[in-house]
Every structure is written in C-alpha cells, then in structure tokens.
Amino acid sequence: MASERGGAPSGVLCIYFRSNTGGEAVSDLPEEPLLEELPQADLERLLGQLKEEEEHAQRARLSSVESLKAWVAKHPTLQQTTLMESIALYGPAFLELLRRALGL
C-alpha cells in the first residue's frame, strides 16, 4: 500500500532527502518521500550494501591513480615531465581526463 505524503505505514521507515544538498541525507524533512514501501530492515541492508559497493569503487579508483603514478615514474619519457605533479594534484579527475582523451 502506498502511503500518503507525510505518513508512513507502521513498521516502515521513511527517509527523506533534502534536495540539492549535494548528497547529505537527512531523515526529518517532509519532502521527497523515499522508499516508503520498503521495510526498515531491507532499507538498512540496501544502504549498507550501497555504501560498501561505493567504498570498494573508491578504493579501486585510488589504487588506479597510484598505479598510474607508478607507471609514469617508470616511463622513460613521461618521468621527465610534470605529469606526476598533475596526477597528484588532480587524483581521480586526472584518470577521468585520460579516459575521456582516449575516448573510452
């Protein structure tokens, strides 16, 4: 059963997000009801998994940045450039730039 805005069936957790906050989740705003049909236990597991997937994704991305630095440091031509500083400065954004430049 779909709940009306501002009310939730018992045993169901409503989470609301403040719009345009850049990702900060808050639980007390009566706007944009989210996941209102989802049992609280499921919601907790979903959010837990979501965070876990993202932690691994971030870890992989940072590992790749370090990897790119290691490759540049060994490359006969690139090691003589300022690329290391650029990669260190921009981090994952540099990898994204390279991906775009390669058209991948």
Next chain:
Amino acid sequence: MSGPKPAPLDLIVKAAEEEFNRRPPTICVIGLSGVGKSSTINAMFGTHKRVSATTRGTNRFRTDVFEIVSQRMEGAAIKCALRVLDAPGLGEDVSLDENYLSRYRHHLKDKACDMVLWIVAARNRALALDQQYLTRLADVLPNVLIGINQVDLVEPLNWNAGINMPSREQDKAVKEIVEDRHAKLSKCLRGQCKTVAYSALKYYNLQSLFAACLDVSPPDRRWMFDLLKSFSTHDWLNKAKGLSAAQKQQLARAYIKSDEKISAESLPG
C-alpha cells in the same frame, strides 16, 4: 636551472595507447565449465557489447582479444585491447583438461597474465577438481583471486529482488560458503589468496571483486584495467526491482560518488 617541461595531454595519451598495444592488460580466468567466467568478464568490462573480439587457439582454449574501440571526438579512434585467457570447457572431459592445464601453465609460466581469477559457483560443493587443478598450477600461479559467483542461486533460492541482495537466509549461507571454499581452495596454493562472493548477473558485490582484482595485479598496470572498467554501482542499484526510478535516482544522488561526472572546471587544462 630549468625544471621539467610541462607535459601536454597528448604525450600521456600517446604513451597509454602504446602501452595498450605493447602489452594489453591480461586476465587469466580459470574455473570449471558453467561457473560464469564469461559473464564475469562481460559484467566488469562490457566485453559483450562494445568490442570486436578476435579469438586465437582452439575452440576450447581461447585467447580472446577484445578490442575496445574508443570514441574520440578528435583524432583517429584508438583500439584499447583487453586480453582474456580462458578454457571454457574445463572440467567437461578429463582427457581434454590435460591440454587446457598445459596451456594455462604455458601462459602463466611466461608471466603473460596480469591477474588470475579462479571462479567457482557458489552452489557447487564438489571442489575436488578445482583443488586438483589449483594444486597442479600452484607453482606458476601469481597472486590469485578466488571469485565465488552466482550467490543469487544459493539455497533457499529466495533472492531479495526488491533490493537486489541475498535474502537473510542466503546471506548466512553465503558467509558459510565463503569460509568453506576459502579454506578448501587456499590450502592448495603456496601463498595467500583472497576470496570474494558476488553475482555477475546481478552486479552484486562486483565492485568488491573488481577492487580485489586490482589488488592482485601488478601495481603499475592497475590503471589500465580501471580505464576499461565498464560498470558502476548504478548497475547494481538499477536491478533492484522494488525501487522506482525516482527512488533509485535519489539514492544514487546521495550515495554514488565513484562515477560522478567530473565537471570540466575540475579537470586539468
């Protein structure tokens, strides 16, 4: 005294292209027939949808080279290759397996692989063949990652499709499976190994698998796999059937940061 000259982007693009051509990132994927080797590679690298593949070798031991053609706005398109070594029929016929194992050994001995991903199916309790083959290849295996695929098919087969996750019962069973398979397979190896449970079909825990893949590959080669990675946390979330499109968007906005589009201003000039 003059410092190093600034590097134009073209320089690293050209060098990256040369590196992909010189020695494509290479995965050796090993596992008995039907464990989902191809679906795992497809899920991680999109090799079923955006590539042209050339296959060398017999039809039952393959060296697939997936050429992922770039879509550059300027300049000629670049072909970035991913190489996958695979014996799709391993375990179907013991007399043929001898040949597959010697082919794997040959490639592994030459250190032609950046990573080895050994895949078993979560439901499969019969590990004798895997143990036997792992033991026989142990001396040429570098750091190996054990992937336990198809966790969505674990008993009692009640995958929670609403949130695209194992049910609580399956979750408990998966934990026991990971412990059991890790103990039984890692003892066949000479070094440490990591074990990750996932579902390629559901994109569940695929980020964990990918991160673990990078961990076992050479430190100066990981970036190449990252550039070819073709999935994101969105793919997992989008398969949650109990969520509306708007709900998924809200969740993604709040929590998925790893593949956010980077604004032009934040990119180096």
